[in-house]
Amino acid sequence: MAEARMMRAMRTAARMLLLPIPLLTMGACSSPQPQADVTSTVPEERALGLAKVGQQEDREKIPEVVVLLDSADPGIRMFAIRTLERLTGETLGYDYAAAEHERAEAVDRWVRWVAERDSSTMGEDADSTGEAGDASN
Amino acid sequence: MASAGQSTDNGTVPGVDPHVTIELLSQPRYLSGARDLVAAVSKRFGFNDSDCGRISLAVDEALCNVIRHGYDRSPDGRIWVRVWPIEEGGEKPAGICVVIDDEAAQVDPTIIKGRDLDDVRPGGLGVYIMREVMTSVHFERRSGQDMGMRLVMTKLIDDQSEKAARHGS
Numbered sequence: 001m002a003e004a005r006m007m008r009a010m011r012t013a014a015r016m017l018l019l020p021i022p023l024l025t026m027g028a029c030s031s032p033q034p035q036a037d038v039t040s041t042v043p044e045e046r047a048l049g050l051a052k053v054g055q056q057e058d059r060e061k062i063p064e065v066v067v068l069l070d071s072a073d074p075g076i077r078m079f080a081i082r083t084l085e086r087l088t089g090e091t092l093g094y095d096y097a098a099a100e101h102e103r104a105e106a107v108d109r110w111v112r113w114v115a116e117r118d119s120s121t122m123g124e125d126a127d128s129t130g131e132a133g134d135a136s137n
Numbered sequence: 138m139a140s141a142g143q144s145t146d147n148g149t150v151p152g153v154d155p156h157v158t159i160e161l162l163s164q165p166r167y168l169s170g171a172r173d174l175v176a177a178v179s180k181r182f183g184f185n186d187s188d189c190g191r192i193s194l195a196v197d198e199a200l201c202n203v204i205r206h207g208y209d210r211s212p213d214g215r216i217w218v219r220v221w222p223i224e225e226g227g228e229k230p231a232g233i234c235v236v237i238d239d240e241a242a243q244v245d246p247t248i249i250k251g252r253d254l255d256d257v258r259p260g261g262l263g264v265y266i267m268r269e270v271m272t273s274v275h276f277e278r279r280s281g282q283d284m285g286m287r288l289v290m291t292k293l294i295d296d297q298s299e300k301a302a303r304h305g306s
Contacts, residue, residue, distance in 0.1 A: 047262050074194045075266050097190030 038064050046071075047079045054083040062087060062117075066110045069094060069103070077103075084110070150236050150289060155219035163204045163214035163239075171218055172196045175235060182222050182230040183294050191270040192233065192292055198263040199237050199288055207241030207286060215240055223291060232272065232293035240285045246276040272296050 038049035077096035094106035208214035222230030279285040
């Protein structure tokens with residue numbers, strides 16, 4: 001136990017000694033930084049992607065965020081519903097820590113919400129097209 | 138049941154022996170066992186399933202942070218998870234106190250900050266999750282030790298805070 005503790009202390013000391021080296025070589029050979037991407041397979045990148053969607057209020061990404069409500073990772077589910085709440089003001093009763101069947105019902109409500117939003121948007125598009133047509137007559 | 142006191146909000150470890158202690162190596166394969174045990178104990182303390190899931194998530198994030206940042210993924214570090222009920226004189230516990238100790242390099246606790254979600258940068262997301270999920274989260278250096286950090290987290294069953302209301306607790 002004491003030996004293991006000493007080894008760790010030595011590793012820490014060695015890390016501190018080596019600290020300036022990566023700082024000097026950072027430009028030449030640095031490890032890739034996680035990117036913000038809701039479709040990434042890397043959990044941290046998905047979480048950062050969700051945060052970015054919320055920050056930019058990117059409503060176009062809502063369907064992709066809804067998909068992440070079904071994530072196996074509760075942390076991702078938490079970021080997803082927090083993002084949707086920020087974008088829409090709604091949770092539709094979704095709780096990222098609820099039992100799977102309860103979450104599934106709430107996800108269904110979100111899927112319907114997206115479908116209704118899309119159909120109403122299409123309706124508005126059609127109306128505006130019609131108005132434009134009327135005006136041209 | 139021994140009283141865990143009410144001084145845990147400022148990070149003080151309860152002055153009685155823990156009711157549950159888990160000791161594990163800093164290896165990801167032991168995370169699920171540790172978090173499931175804490176969730177099961179939370180259930181016995183009276184938390185609903187949803188809050189048990191939240192406590193489990195906070196413990197998971199905390200242990201991941203110790204493995205990734207504390208021990209730099211070294212598999213031979215030791216981690217201790219200790220659990221107490223928070224007693225306030227009622228028949229059932231008022232909440233849970235979870236303390237996680239390690240022997241990793243000590244850092245200034247004030248630099249361990251969870252990011253605001255608007256501050257989109259790598260790092261700090263785990264701490265954000267812990268602070269979001271638990272009633273209180275407190276980091277400190279382990280006193281009397283050259284190495285090691287301590288994390289004290291509490292969650293009250295009847296948490297009336299704004300974030301708890303948002304969670305529907």
